[in-house]
Amino acid sequence: MNNLSLESRCWNTFFIEDVAEIVSGRDIYEKERWDGLVPYITATANNNGIGYFVANNNDTLERGCLSVNRNGSVGYCFYHPYEALYGNDTRKLRLKRNNRYVALFISLCITKQREKYGYGYKMGTGRLKRQRILLPVDASDNPDWAFMEAYMKQKEKQILKPTIERLCKQLITSDILGGGKTLYSNWKEFVFGEEFSIQSTNSGIDKNKLNQKDGVIPYITRSDLNNGMDMFVTEQSLRYKVDEGNVITIGLDTQTVFYQPTSFYTGQNIQIIRHAKLDRYNAMFLIVAIKKLVEKFSWGSYGATLTRLRKSRVYLPATDNGEIDFAFMSSFMKEVEHNILNTTLKVFKDRISINKSKMGGGKMEELPLV
Template identity: 45%
Template sequence: MSNINTLELDNQIWKEFFLEDVVTINSGKRLTKADMKLGKMPFIGASEANNGITIFTSSKNESLDSNVLGVNYNGSVGFSFYHPYKALFSDDVKRVKWIDNSHNNRYTLLFLSSIIKQQKDKYAYGYKFNAQRMKRQKILLPVTQNDTLDWTFMEAYMKQKEQQILKPTIDKLCKLLIINNITGKGKLSHSQWKAFYFTEVFTEIQRGKRLKKADHAEGESPYVSSTSLNNGVDGFIGNESGVRIFSDCITVANSGSVGSAFFHRYAFVASDHVTQLKREGLDKYAYLFMLPLISRLSEKYSFNREINDERIKREKLLLPVDDNGEIDFTFMSSFMKDVERDILDTTLKMFNGKINVNKSKLWGGGKMERI
C-alpha cells in the first residue's frame, strides 16, 4: 500500500477498461415541471452547477438513489457529480455505481467521477453520452500487481486530495476562532488594552536574505518564504552560508501573500520575502496570541503595497497590559493555553464520536467477532 503522504498518479499501474465492465449504468426518470411537487429532496438534472441539483421536490419515482454518481448524457454532457444523499434523477442523467458494491463509497466514486469528467470534451449536445456509448467508453483505472482494481489507492488518493483542499480552510477557521476568542472573550477577561508599536513589542525585527532558486542546495532545512500555505515553508534546502537562519519567532510575509504570519519553533532559512519578529523569553503561546492579530496586516497591504522595513516599524498591535501598563505576556500565554485546550477537547470529542460510530459498524449485526 502506498504512503498517503506520497501518493502520485504517475507511480501507479494503469489499465484500460470499458465502463460497462466496472460500473452499472441506470437511467433517470422523466419528470415534467407540471407533474413536479416542490419539497426537500434534491432533483438532479443535466446541469454543471450546484452539484447537478436543479430543484427540490417531494415527488417520488423509481429513479430514487443515493451514494451514486449522476452523469449527464444530455445538456451539460459529460459532467459527473457524487450524491451521497437520496435524490431523484432526471432522464437526462445516468446513475453510475461500481459493479462491486462493497467498494461504492464517497472516495472511490469521486475518483471515478474525475475520470469520467475527462471524457466530456468528446461529447456535446449533438453527440450525447447515452447509455450505449457510456458502456463502450474506455477509461484508465489504477490496478494492483495482480491486475485488479486498486481500491486502496483510489480511496487513499481522494482522501489526500480532500485534506489538501480542506487544510487552508481549516487553518483559516482556526485563525478566525482565535481572533474571535481574543477580541471577544479575551477583551472581556482582560479589561486593560493598549496599542504598541512593533518595535516596542519585538526586540528583533529583521528581514530574511535573498536566495535565488538557482542557488538552492538540496537539504533538509525548511525554507520560509511568502507562501500562505504549509506554515510558510516553501521547500527544503541545505544552504548554510550566505543565508539568514532564524528560530523560535514569527515570520510575516512582506510581499507575495502579504501579511501571512506563522510561528516557527524550529530553525529555518528565511527568504527576503519574510520578516522575523522575535522577543527573547516569550513562549509559544504568547507568540500564538499575537499571530492572528499580526495576520490582519493582510487587510491593509497587498501585492502592490508591500510591508517594507519602515512601514512595519510604524505598525501597532493592540495588546493586553498589566496594572503597570506593560504588555501582559503572562495573560496572553495563559489565554492561548485555554484556547488550545478548548480546540483539542472539541477535536477529541469529534474523533471519539467517529471512532464509536465505526466500532458500532464494525462489530454490529453479529457479522464479526472480537478477537
C-alpha cells in the first residue's frame, strides 16, 4: 500500500476496553525506591511517561504495553516496547493486537481524548474502559489493524528519511571538523573559579513573575529535564537582562548542569559558567566533570554555594604548558558524536529497509552511509 491517507478510510467508534485490557499500576514509594535501570512509569507528560529508573520489581513489570496517565498530566498515552513498572497514577493497557505500530496509532487516538479530563474528572479505570475512540475499520466493520500498522510505518519512513539525510550531513561535517582523530592529553587539577568565569544569572525571574506569553527564548530552571528548559517565553521587562548563549548553566542545589547554545532567561539560583574557548563540543566534556564536582555538595553542612564552587578543584585534560586542553576536549567529543551518528544512521536505515521489505515495496532509495 502506498500513499495511505486517513481521509480515505471508513471510521467507527470503539470503547477502549474493546481493543485493550486495562490494568491498574502499583506505586513504589520514594523511601522504597532503589536506583536502577528499569523504567518506572508515572503521571508525567515528559520522557515517554518515565518518571524514574529503578531496581525494584513488582507485579506490574511488563513489556509492550501502553500507559495512560490518570492523574497529573491526565490522559497522555505512551507506548513502552521495553520492560517497565507502572505506578498507581497510570493505567496499563494490554492491546489485543500487540504490535508496535498499532500501539503507536492507538496511543495517539487515546491522547486526543485527554481534553475532557482533569484533576476533578480523572481518567480512572471505569471511565477509561467506556471512553470511545475513533478507529479505521475494515469491510467487516472491525478495527483495521493492517491499515493502522501500514499507516504508521509510512509515517515513520516519512519522518526518518529527512532525519537520515540530516545525520549524513552532520556526519560529513563531523569528519571535516576532525571526528575520529582524538589526540592524547595529560590531565591536571584546576581551581574551577580561577579558570572559568562563574557568575549568577542576569535574570533570575521567579516563575510567578514571568511573562509566560509564547516566544522563542528558553526559560531555564533547575529541572533535570529538557536541558533545564521549562518553556519558551517572549522578551521580559527591562529589569531582567537576557543571558547570552554559549555558556554552561548550573543549578547548584539540584546538581543540574547543561550547555545553553542560545540566549535565555532563567529561574532563580542558576549559575553561569563562561570561558572564551568554550564551544558546544568541549562544553559536553566539561559538563561530565562539573557534575562530578557538584555531587559533593549537599543540603547539609557542606551546602551548594557559589563561593565553594569557585574554590573547588576539577580534574581536566591539560596541554604541555599546563593549561586546560580545550582542543583535546573538543576533538574527543567530536569523535563521540561521530560514532553515535554512524550507529544511529545505520539503525534508522535498517529500520526503513525492513519496513519496506515487509510492505512489499521495491528497493529503498540509497542514502550515503559515511
